Amino acid sequence: MEILKFSEEHLAFEKRLEAFMDFDVIPNIQKWEKDKIVPKSVWKQLGENGFLCPNLPKKYGGTGGDFLHSVLVAKQLARSNFNGLATFIHSDIVVPYIESYGTEKQLNKYLPGCVTGDIITAVGMTEPDSGSDLASMNTTAVEDGDSFVINGTKTFISNGVNCDLVILAAKNPEGENPHKAVSLFLVEDGTKGFKKGKPLEKMGWKSQDTSELFFSDCRIPKENLLGSLGNGFKMLMAKLQQERLICSVSAMYFCENMLKWTVDYLKKKGALESQVARFALSEMGTEITIGKVFMEKLVEEHMKKESIIVETSMGKYFTTDLVKRISLRCLELIGDFGSLEECPVARTFRDSRITSIFAGTNEIMKEIIAKFSYS
Amino acid sequence: MELNLTRSQKEIQKAATTFAKGEFDKNLALNLDKEGKFPEEIWKKAAELGLIGIHIDGDNKLSLVDSVIVAQSLCAVDSGIGSSILSTTNGAELLFMDGDENFRAKYLEPLLTGDKICSLAYLESEKNLQSTNTRAYLQDGVVTLSGSKIYVINADAADYFIILCLISLKEEPSENLSLIVVDKNTDGINIRSLGEKLGFRMNPVANVDFSEAKIPAANILTFNCESKLKKYLAIDRILKASVAIGIAKGAFTRALEYTKLRKQFGKAIAGFQVTKHKFADMDTQIQSANLLTFQAAQNIENANFDELPSAQALLTASKAAVYVCDEAVQLMGGYGYMAEYDVERFYRDAKALEITYPSSSALKDIIASKVIGKVK
Numbered sequence: 001m002e003i004l005k006f007s008e009e010h011l012a013f014e015k016r017l018e019a020f021m022d023f024d025v026i027p028n029i030q031k032w033e034k035d036k037i038v039p040k041s042v043w044k045q046l047g048e049n050g051f052l053c054p055n056l057p058k059k060y061g062g063t064g065g066d067f068l069h070s071v072l073v074a075k076q077l078a079r080s081n082f083n084g085l086a087t088f089i090h091s092d093i094v095v096p097y098i099e100s101y102g103t104e105k106q107l108n109k110y111l112p113g114c115v116t117g118d119i120i121t122a123v124g125m126t127e128p129d130s131g132s133d134l135a136s137m138n139t140t141a142v143e144d145g146d147s148f149v150i151n152g153t154k155t156f157i158s159n160g161v162n163c164d165l166v167i168l169a170a171k172n173p174e175g176e177n178p179h180k181a182v183s184l185f186l187v188e189d190g191t192k193g194f195k196k197g198k199p200l201e202k203m204g205w206k207s208q209d210t211s212e213l214f215f216s217d218c219r220i221p222k223e224n225l226l227g228s229l230g231n232g233f234k235m236l237m238a239k240l241q242q243e244r245l246i247c248s249v250s251a252m253y254f255c256e257n258m259l260k261w262t263v264d265y266l267k268k269k270g271a272l273e274s275q276v277a278r279f280a281l282s283e284m285g286t287e288i289t290i291g292k293v294f295m296e297k298l299v300e301e302h303m304k305k306e307s308i309i310v311e312t313s314m315g316k317y318f319t320t321d322l323v324k325r326i327s328l329r330c331l332e333l334i335g336d337f338g339s340l341e342e343c344p345v346a347r348t349f350r351d352s353r354i355t356s357i358f359a360g361t362n363e364i365m366k367e368i369i370a371k372f373s374y375s
Numbered sequence: 376m377e378l379n380l381t382r383s384q385k386e387i388q389k390a391a392t393t394f395a396k397g398e399f400d401k402n403l404a405l406n407l408d409k410e411g412k413f414p415e416e417i418w419k420k421a422a423e424l425g426l427i428g429i430h431i432d433g434d435n436k437l438s439l440v441d442s443v444i445v446a447q448s449l450c451a452v453d454s455g456i457g458s459s460i461l462s463t464t465n466g467a468e469l470l471f472m473d474g475d476e477n478f479r480a481k482y483l484e485p486l487l488t489g490d491k492i493c494s495l496a497y498l499e500s501e502k503n504l505q506s507t508n509t510r511a512y513l514q515d516g517v518v519t520l521s522g523s524k525i526y527v528i529n530a531d532a533a534d535y536f537i538i539l540c541l542i543s544l545k546e547e548p549s550e551n552l553s554l555i556v557v558d559k560n561t562d563g564i565n566i567r568s569l570g571e572k573l574g575f576r577m578n579p580v581a582n583v584d585f586s587e588a589k590i591p592a593a594n595i596l597t598f599n600c601e602s603k604l605k606k607y608l609a610i611d612r613i614l615k616a617s618v619a620i621g622i623a624k625g626a627f628t629r630a631l632e633y634t635k636l637r638k639q640f641g642k643a644i645a646g647f648q649v650t651k652h653k654f655a656d657m658d659t660q661i662q663s664a665n666l667l668t669f670q671a672a673q674n675i676e677n678a679n680f681d682e683l684p685s686a687q688a689l690l691t692a693s694k695a696a697v698y699v700c701d702e703a704v705q706l707m708g709g710y711g712y713m714a715e716y717d718v719e720r721f722y723r724d725a726k727a728l729e730i731t732y733p734s735s736s737a738l739k740d741i742i743a744s745k746v747i748g749k750v751k
């Protein structure tokens with residue numbers, strides 16, 4: 001049932017990544033989860049090994065791979081049962097904005113560092129009062145001479161503490177149409193008036209440094225505008241397809257991983273004698289297989305540069321809801337041991353619960369599906 | 376919907392809610408959950424007010440509805456603090472039902488006054504109680520106990536355990552299940568922590584090993600306890616269901632407050648049709664669980680210990696709690712995922728309650744055996 005074809009090179013890449021996860025990541029997960037952050041040095045190690053931005057062209061320091069490399073990164077992170085090192089936010093969500101909309105100068109300035117791990121990126125869209133309703137954002141960017149002056153607060157920003165560069169959505173307060181008032185800006189860490197909050201305490205993704213970002217009369221040069229003025233919304237919408245797709249890819253690998261662990265555990269306990277357990281596993285296995293075929297098909301279409309907004313929204317909704325349901329159900333089958341953090345599915349349950357909320361809530365996915373399909 | 380509570384029940388409800396709102400500090404709850412610590416001071420205050428073990432604080436009649444009300448009220452304000460202070464009397468119904476005056480004075484009273492913590496150690500296998508291998512023999516007025524118990528709640532904090540074991544009068548093994556009270560400072564007890572938990576983190580759990588622990592014969596609570604244990608388990612299911620309903624109510628209230636204030640697309644989220652229907656489903660589930668639980672508690676007050684109502688109450692309540700908390704997290708979006716907004720913690724607690732003994736699957740076994748009867 002596999003649709004995606006991985007080359008020898010892809011598989012060699014995955015092997016190297018697998019070893020990296022085994023030696024340099026998995027043994028440290030518990031410590032990082034307590035610290036609420038993954039050290040920046042790990043990003044550099046990832047970069048040195050070619051695991052960051054694996055599909056950037058060679059002229060910007062990349063390895064010239066394709067989206068399947070990103071799929072494999074998601075797969076290995078899921079196998080490690082780890083979301084703290086959310087490199088896909090950097091590699092597959094944020095950096096592509098720069099790659100697609102950056103000027104030659106911006107590309108040369110930032111992309112090589114994004115590949116080496118010297119520049120960790122974040123994207124600032126969500127605000128305390130503006131989540132699903134992105135157009136209601138309050139962060140402003142006002143032109144003043146040769147700069148933009150930014151004021152506002154962003155929240156729930158992944159890589160918020162580690163980030164060296166933020167792609168920030170802000171609007172022109174004079175703009176009448178909110179959809180045409182938003183622009184994207186490149187804000188570097190260390191810019192006066194830009195402060196980061198502490199990592200937020202969350203249900204899961206414990207070592208993913210999610211934080212608030214504060215901008216107070218933060219002045220950036222005009223050349224840090226990304227793309228054209230007032231085009232922010234269009235750019236965000238265009239890039240959300242890949243963002244949502246990678247969520248589906250990750251969710252499906254987490255599903256597979258959880259089911260596999262649960263089957264092994266039940267086998268060891270001799271619990272497969274239970275018909276109820278066997279049916280539950282069969283039902284979950286069926287849903288996961290069907291979901292994965294759909295996910296792989298989406299990846300294939302996406303790589304052909306097809307516009308699959310509706311299908312990607314369907315995928316994001318279905319797979320992130322599925323990963324939550326699978327976690328709930330596996331825990332039920334596991335029983336008492338599932339109530340201990342020692343049980344890996346406990347962490348997956350905590351981690352996966354955010355996926356139906358972030359990258360566009362599943363309620364928004366359903367609105368998109370209905371808008372394009374049933375109106 | 377309000378159940379027909381008596382005046383004294385309404386007073387208890389009010390007292391418990393007022394106490395919890397005044398004492399359950401939000402930041403304290405977050406820290407205790409994070410550090411896996413027990414809210415000792417609040418527990419003592421709750422006991423002073425008579426909220427701990429309110430159903431076993433009388434002469435001979437279990438006033439279980441009172442405890443249903445207290446558990447719901449406390450857990451609705453804070454799932455973790457509420458459930459953890461109530462857990463200090465874990466197994467104490469057995470002392471109430473079976474203990475003579477000496478037992479009550481020595482082991483039950485200190486629980487009600489907030490001086491001691493008790494923990495029932497009964498599980499040895501995750502599946503059932505039929506696999507008890509902890510054995511004890513009685514000789515010259517001394518019981519020697521050996522074996523291991525798993526998932527013992529508050530094992531570290533407890534002052535004494537009520538142990539389910541097989542006691543033989545001579546050195547020959549007996550197949551009669553019995554209960555014995557064991558002081559924690561008895562030699563031969565080893566407590567092995569099970570580490571961080573998914574939910575109910577204020578109540579650490581541990582495995583407890585007994586190796587030739589010597590206990591005075593006077594501490595034998597019940598010989599041949601099978602029918603007592605069944606009664607106890609029915610009570611326990613009702614108390615757990617009450618905790619679950621409290622958790623669900625707490626998550627419901629928080630989500631409701633949030634969605635009424637939170638505006639997106641120019642409108643409070645509570646005003647969207649899908650949100651409204653979600654709240655309709657959430658409340659319906661809570662009320663269904665509530666009715667079953669009150670009915671089951673009343674049965675027990677009337678000395679009807681039929682297993683069916685309590686099993687159905689807990690099955691419905693724990694499912695309702697997981698469902699309501701899950702929806703609360705979703706409705707509160709990114710905030711729902713943040714510790715500061717409580718519902719993620721309530722959700723973890725609800726899930727832990729649902730999957731730990733007696734799990735939904737075990738409850739369904741009980742229910743099925745009652746509704747189907749024997750199959751040829």
